[in-house]
Amino acid sequence: MRRNIVSYIKRFSIVCLTGIASLALQAACQADSTAAGTFRTVAGFEVELVHDISAADQGSWVSMCVDPQGRIIASDQYGKLYRVTLDDAGAAQVEQLEVNIGLAQGMLCAFDSLYININAGSKERAGTEAIGPGVYRLRDTTGDDQYDKVEYIVPMSDKAGEHGPHALVLSPDGKQIYFCSGNQVDVPESATASVVPRRWYEDHLLGRLPDARGHMAGRLAPGGWICRMDPDGSNVELVATGFRNEYDLAFNAAGELFTYDADMEWDIGTPWYRPTRVNHVQSGAEFGWRNGTGKWPAYYGDSVAAVLNIGPGSPTGIAFGTGANFPAKYQNALFICDWSYGVIYAVHMQAQGATYTAEMESFVTAAPMPVTDLVVRPQDGELYFAVGGRRTASALYRVKYTGSESTAPSTSVDAEAAIAARNLRHQLESFHGHADADAIPLALANLGNSDRTIRFAARIALEHQPVESWRAAALELTDPLALINVAYALSRVRSTQDQSALQSKLCKLDFGSLPIATRLELIRAHNLLWIRLGAPTPEQRTEVLAQLDGAFPSQAGMVNRELAATLCYLNAPNIIPRVVEQMHLASSQEDQIHYAFCLRDVSQGWTPETRKDYFQWFFDVASARGGASFGGFLNNIRQAALDNLDEAQIAALGDLAGNMPAPRDPLEDLTPREVVAEWTVAGLQAELAKLKTKPDFAKGRSLTATAQCFKCHRFTGEGGIQGPDLTAAGGRFNETDLLSSIVEPNKVISDQYQATQFLTEDAVITGRVANLSGDTIKVVTNMLAPGDFTDINVDDILERRPSPLSMMPAGLLNTFTVEEIADILAYLRSGGNASHEVYQE
Incomplete structure (x- = not known):
């Protein structure tokens, strides 16, 4: 008997057209987005409707602040x-302010004034008299x-749109105002200090390709910014x-600044995709947004x-919970809003060194819940x-704590x-x-600090x-991390006279004995020397190859990526067949795409066989899926490689140089496998206990890919982002927990990844809300194709409820x-570390 795993996936990830009558949808879950009963919250908390904005025809609110009298001031987008x-009872009276201005996406009451940051990219200004962003x-x-x-105190460029001016917040000392903008607006001309x-x-060592759909193709560094x-x-x-597009800012009780930055969802599935993330904004920080690849x-x-x-989102x-009538855990939490997936997360931080680590939980969620802003009212x-x-349905809510814990x-x-x-930072x-001459000894002493944030602060101090x-x-420093940061600093200040000495000093470091993070920083230091100061001489090239060439390929995925790019740049001996081989062997599509990208402009060292293997990969990967720009990126990488060929080389490729096949449904592309057993947790544990063989790292990684885990889950920085990151799963869960999560996925479903069932006249659509526009909800119904949406008109929704089935x-x-299952479990427990103790057992 042959069964394809596709049949299991289809049960839960496609639009269901039958069995509607048996779903027993709850009447409490109404299609009306302002029904407070549709919210799911943490135990002890309740959500109350304060004001139905849409019913009052007051627009669609996107920004709020609280004035000294405790009144909430809000702006229609x-x-x-x-x-x-x-x-006193919490009832709301709403008035339109008489001032003829609006369109704010950032607001602050301070210094006997209301400050607003106007994002005037819309052509529909509803009668306001905004001069500009x-x-x-x-x-x-x-x-x-x-x-x-009304005074226009900080003019900005007129290119503003949704990635334009955003938040305003008061500094912890109460003397200044911090404000920010996304990557669509230049740093203000008035920002003469920095x-x-x-x-x-x-x-970029190998250059970049702009966004495949042309989005902001001309926008270069510095990207989005924060000023005061x-x-x-x-x-x-x-x-x-x-x-990219940080919307809001918040200071914690210690006076440290944070923001929540956006991803580029069109990049999902590519190696350059970066999920939405919480950033600790230290002085002089660079967070690395760049366009396209x-x-x-x-x-x-x-x-x-x-x-x-955090993951995909908007x-x-x-806002921090400081001053909230909540238990201490939530007073110290950073609450962040995800507009597209309809979640308010509580981010719980723990100080670690000069920065923080964090965990998150879903605090309030609904589908849809296009949450735009939040404030704690003192x-x-x-x-x-x-x-x-x-223009989605708009309303104002409050979250109250009704539990028994101390507030x-x-x-x-x-x-x-x-x-x-x-304090040192x-x-x-x-x-x-x-x-300031006093900066130099302190900065030099901390360039090799074990704390990355302190090293960064030291280098920035030195560069000034x-x-x-x-x-x-x-140049006298010898500690590896210190020397690497010296290379960063001297490269960035364009000290060309030091390139040769720096290169030699870096090459004396024992690459194989360094921790993985330091190896990655060392490769970056080499790269910056060439990018900023000039290509290596033949002697320098030989020196670097002696240090790095023998390390590729390695078992550390990210080190492999950086080595491949560096060795392609240096045209290392026999590098093409090695990278082509990694293209075909790599378990994740992100790794494969990275290797294809590295080779796109390499012109020397090809053989007819390696060239055919390279272009064959583009046909093999035709079923891969990602965000809206995913297919375009693959086509552009392939075209860049084809542009380097002459007519004879193109002719030798035959059909491989022709049109790419149309993308196939990923659900139909999974290789059928024989069913071994209908495994249960207890049955598997009994069989696993009998095994005497040592698990194999390489087999475990390959089998984890075969099980399609990398399609939805991230692991050691690679893989999908539709499910939880599994890198630390082995440290948090024992074997029983891991098996239960895999074998019984419907037993416990996290709010963060829970799907919603939408009942319409014609179907029950199961998926996750990914975007909204006016009256249209866009739902991802197949987690293997995160760029494909099913559109649902809000007026067509009869009922909705959280899905009892996991995606x-x-x-x-x-x-x-x-x-094979033993190898998969060992790989998950190892966190991607081939030297983990699980492989010594």
Whole structure:
């Protein structure tokens, strides 16, 4: 008997057209997006409807703040400003403000003023008189409780759109205002000061391809940015760069700044995709957004890594729970809004060194719930949030705690070691933006600090000093991390005279003995020398090859990627067949695409056989799926490679140089396998206990790919993003837990990944809401094709409810032997580490 695993996947991931009567949909789950009963919350919390904005014909609210009187001020995305007055019982009275301005996507009440950051990209301004994008200061000069004076204090470029000006927040000392913009707007001309060294560049060793659909193809570094200013709009200073579209900002109780940055969902399935992420915004930070294929990976040492990767989504408002009438855990949490997937996450942070680690939980969710902004109102300690945007149904809600835990103000304090590390970082940051001879000894002493954020702060402090005052002392450093950061700094300040000495010093490091993170930083240091200071000489090339060539391929996936790019750049001996082989052997499509990208412009060293193998891969990968730009990227990589061939070489390829086959349904492309057993958790554990063989790392990785795990799950930085990241799963779960999650996926379904069932007249559509526009909800029904949407008109929805079935198919292990399952479990437990103790047992 042959059964295809596709049959299991289809049970849960395609649109179901039968069995509607048996679904027993709950009447409490109404199609009306303003029905508070549709929300799922953490135990002890409740959601209440405060005001139905759409019913009152007051637009679609996207930004809010609280004024000194406790009134909520909000802005319609395409129209005016509104003020919400709440009585002692929580009832709302809403008025439209008389000032003829609006369109705000950032708002702040401070210094007896209302500041708004206008994103005037829309042509529909609803009668407002906005001059253009930027920061405006509104004041009441007559005492009638209406804003009558409008000043345009920070003009911005007129290219603003949804990736334009956003949040405004008060600095912890109450003296300045921080504000931000996405990557569609230039840094304000008035930002004459900067703690970010103005040396941003694309910094791509092999160049980049722009977005395959042309999205912002001309937008280059520095990307999205954060600035600060004085109350009157003067002394504007650039604080951080390299964001895609960070919408909001928030300071925690320790005065540390955070934001929630957007992904580029069209990149899903590619090696350059970066999920939405929470960023700790340190002074002078560079977060590495670049257009198209050029986004920097998190491990680049000349950038700042995320505190937490969230996954696909559309970030909007954020706020810490400081001052909320909540238990201490939630007072200290960062609440972040995902507009497209309809979730408010509570991000729980733990100080680690000079930065933080974090975990998240779904705090409030519904489908759909296009949540746009949220604020903690000090007067009642409750969390208010708005839904709306892009003319979707809009309403204002509040979250109340009704449980039994104490809600006394939190008194938690970070550990002494974390406070000391943070103070050291702050001391280094005090030298950012200006020259000070005292910065040099402290910065040099910390270039090799084990804390990456301190190393970054030290290097930025050094880059602000005259290079001749520190280059000689820096070149004397020998610690690997310190030397690598010296290479970053001298490359960025264009100290060409030091290239040869730096290259030789880097090549003396023992590559194989370094930790994986340091190996990645070392490769980046080599790359920056060539990008910023010039191509290596033949002697330098030989020296680098002696250090790196023998390490490729390795078992560390990201090291393999960086080595492949570097060795292709250097045209290392026999590099083409090695990289082509990795293209075909790699378990994840992201790795395969990376290798194809590396080879696209390599012109020397090909044989007819390797060239055919290379172009055959594009036909083999035709069933791969990803975001909206995915197929275009593959075509553009292939075309770049074809453009390097002459007529004879193209003719020799035959059909491989012709038109690409149309993408196939990924559900039909899974290789059929014989069913071994209808495995249960207990049955598998009994069989696994009998095994005496040692698990095999390579087999485990290959079999995990065969089981399609990498299609939806991320592992050691690669794979899909539709399901949870599995890298740390082995550290959190024992064998029983892992088996239960795989064999019985419907037993426990996380709110973060739970699908929704939408009942219409014609069908029950099961999937996850991924986007909204007006009255249309876009749903992903097949997690193997995250770029394909099923459109549902809101008016056609009869009922909706959380799906009792996981988007992960059941029966995934039924076509594997017990020996194969043992290898899969070992690989999951190892976290991708071939030296893990599981392989020593």
